[in-house]
Amino acid sequence: MLSLYRIENGEVQIISCPPQGIRKGEYLSIEDTSTEKSLIIQVVEIDYANVPGILEDILRRSSIHKVNGEDYDPLEIKSYIELVKDAKVLRCKIRGALTRGEFTDDISWIPVRSRSRVVGIPDETLLKLINPSRLLPIQIGRTQKKVRVDIDAKAIDGSLNIISGKKGTGKSHLAKTILLGLIDQGGLCLVFDINGEYTKLDYKSSGERNRFQKKMKVLIPGRNFKVDLRYAGLGSILSIMRSVMDTPGTSTWEFRRIWNSLERRDAISIEEIFRSIDNINHEYVREALFRRFQSLVDTGFFCDDPKSNTAFEEIFAEMNMGGAVILNLKDLPSMIRKIVVEFVLSKLSQLLKRNIARAVFLFAEEAHLYLRDTYWEDIVTRMRHLGVFVTFVTNQPETIKQNVFRQSDNIFLFNFTNENDLKAISRASRIDGYTIESITRELPAHHCLMFGKVTRDLPLVVGIGRLDIQTQGETRFFFTPLETTPEGIVDKSTQNNYQTALQLK
């Protein structure tokens, strides 16, 4: 039975006796039987009830632990006593209220203890509250009680999302789930794939192709992803030179002059640019530009052949029914990674400004490895207005700037154990740090605590479903389980025979 014990400093304490196996993260409602109101509360911590005499009892037992014997308890009272000993206090946070079935934020009233009834909220009811429309569902997993959880693609649309958690907890897996869900709903996505683990999303784990076959485009910079200098445009190249290559002001100014004059003659090519640089009188500027342009060319990413050019407009046009461009940044030197990202982001802005695409969902894994500092700000402000909706995925939450965290719309947190990580998140999130610390610390593998627009701000623990896709690049271990099969030894980490989550649709 659940009973209201007390309300103190915004925390509601419920006594559960006998204990009912309620878990952290579950929702309860305190129904006021005289009005049609109820408070919605969430269990954030479970303690033993401070039953008087427990300490005495334990001390007593510890002094007699070596004594064997039997109890003759004909009325079977012992079980009642054990129940009391096991009584739990559920520490809960108030998350909202229901007035005649309508969800409200009005939690200014306090239920009367004698007239209130505490009951668990069935997951189905809760999910209906969270996502009433179910217009564009993306199935991501199940609640702790195994009720299917869909998030509304609309709640991701226009949003800034953060997926974080410690290593190997399933962050990328969730990102992929959301990504595939968005594609199914017709969304256009772009992935900064630092580990090259999104490259086989169009294959089932069995190796067959799946329904995303025509919707994925994996770009490998320097190989199937090259840009013609003219397509890149002066703006992109200048910003790369400035921010990635630390080119001094005078030199960039000189580069601009060269570019403009070549452009007027319609003579932009790598060779011509080199020649122009060579003609610069000022030795210092000449040297500076030469070295930098050489590096740029050495990346193999830029070319002056329109036929080799990768035009985003064209890729996007093919993906008008939904699709994803996977930018495989795996094994690239840090500088090239930065150059490519810089180019892609500036190109993306241009295209969105020109309405070539309506909006792009950008998935950025460990963005601090390639995103320059000034872009963070830009992403949550200017680019967002243009229609770039970013999902940051990281196991180092402190690398995400505080204001990015604060402006985020949805947060998905997997297990954290590191105090600093927990603090970084608690400080910046919209829900209280206590809830975050208490729940995420104990999340099992592949479970996350999500909150924000996707849950109408009700923090929800979800077990993320499996995906029938080929995965690679995820957390690598030295010791991976090896299994002997008739064909020999199979490395399990590359073999995935998960049931599909998305195929259920």
Next chain:
Amino acid sequence: MENMERMVEFDIGTPSFEEIAGLARMSIENMDTYTSTEYPELPWNTAVDEYNRRSNAPINEQEIKHLVPIELRSLNDGTPIVAIDVSILGLGETQCGTIYAIRGTVVSRKEERYRYSRLGPLPFHINIGENETIKERRATDHTILSIDTGRRNPTIICRRLLTVFETMLKRKVAKMYDNAVLLWDGALTIPSVEEEIRATNSLMEVARKRRNSIVGVSKKTCLFSLQGTRDPLQGYQKPCLIDIDSRIQRTQRFLLLGTVYVAKLASDGLLFRLDVDKELPEAERIAAVERMIGNDLTQDGYPETLRLAHIFSKFNATEVIGMHRFLDDNYGLRILEYPNIRRILFGPFAGNHSKEPDAIYAKPV
């Protein structure tokens, strides 16, 4: 009361534990059927009470000093030591009485090992009657009117209940062991109620027949006051006894079943009062104490078996709450007024002999 009547119908020395358990169950199930017609006043011999209560020392302290202590050996001969303790606690008041819980434990030490058998808890309902409905009934029912149950001290009934239970336990133990030392809690006094005297006598007989020695251990003695006096056994490094039996007033000695000693059982231990079965020859009485020392003793000189029996019997707060739940779930007894658990356990009748329950129960209509 009604159940007390039933209880009295048993030969006080013979009810089995099953019968007591049955009685407990019945006492609660029938608690609202107020059918008893007779309330015989229990013949309570106030002499014993009086005797126990007197704090002014009946023995002259100076006299003790002149008595020669008997030095004791430690006889580790494998004699089983068996201690018995019981506990009673008021759980709450009902419309027509009180619910008490009792529990008893037997702890034995045999072959260097301790074992316990614990009986209970058993809740009992005792009709005492002090409320309006009962008063009304009393006014119309002459038989009830004739006895003023309301003013009777419930302590007496409690004590009776406990005695029946304790006697039953002691009897079981006495029958189970041979050549053992049986430790009882408190002095070996003659009970005041006729049936109890009979029961106790027969109990002692059973014990003696099987060559068991009965030793009553009192943690506190009011035979004499040690305050301001030096420990009469100070300076004695070995365990020793002083036989003070001869110094006890004749009228009081008449009420005792044992020979009374002051004992120090460990070199820096506390003083206890020991009552050893009077019927044993002196050498056997002393041997009984020596066997107790040799086979079961803690450092502070208090027998471990008895310490454990106390611990196992005593109720704590969790158990009180658990029993409240039991009464609620099985008999629909709701607590109307929440008891202060601390008061139940540590109140004026602390030590788990509370006779004054705080919980008020009611059976929902």
